Amino acid sequence: MRSAVISLAHGLTGAALGVMLRHPAAALLAGVISHIPLDETPHRDYRTALAAIVDLVATAAVLAMACIYLHRRQRAELVLPLLLGAVGGILPDLEVAIGYFYHQRLFFPTHTGLLPHPQLQSGNLGIWTQVVVILLDLLCLGVATAAPR
Numbered sequence: 001m002r003s004a005v006i007s008l009a010h011g012l013t014g015a016a017l018g019v020m021l022r023h024p025a026a027a028l029l030a031g032v033i034s035h036i037p038l039d040e041t042p043h044r045d046y047r048t049a050l051a052a053i054v055d056l057v058a059t060a061a062v063l064a065m066a067c068i069y070l071h072r073r074q075r076a077e078l079v080l081p082l083l084l085g086a087v088g089g090i091l092p093d094l095e096v097a098i099g100y101f102y103h104q105r106l107f108f109p110t111h112t113g114l115l116p117h118p119q120l121q122s123g124n125l126g127i128w129t130q131v132v133v134i135l136l137d138l139l140c141l142g143v144a145t146a147a148p149r
């Protein structure tokens, strides 16, 4: 599947930005904007639709765990910014998913070729760049959640 940083990296980056911004609309916008530098980071894309489905299920599971964690930490007010940030981060790839089935025109600048979208389909560097992003996201989520209200 072309043009897709894994949704876990996009979703967690948007979620982390949402928790840091603490505002639902700003979270959604920041999530969408964060999609650009992540797509521009050299990465490896999915090779099968099954991998995309597994990635989406894993993303939903991690986000659900993050929401449970926020409730347990008495930070329920951060759930909506977290979820909207995640939705914003993943949203631009919806056109890629739809295009996989219907081959319609793409609009997001990293999907059209207007902005670079470097692919690393051999070796593991393209996987490690996403692992680093995910770990940084988790660190930011933890720090932002622990910060005072």
Ligand SMILES: [Zn+2]
Residues within 6 Å of the ligand: 003, 004, 005, 035, 039, 092, 093, 096, 110, 111
């Ligand atoms: Zn994308």
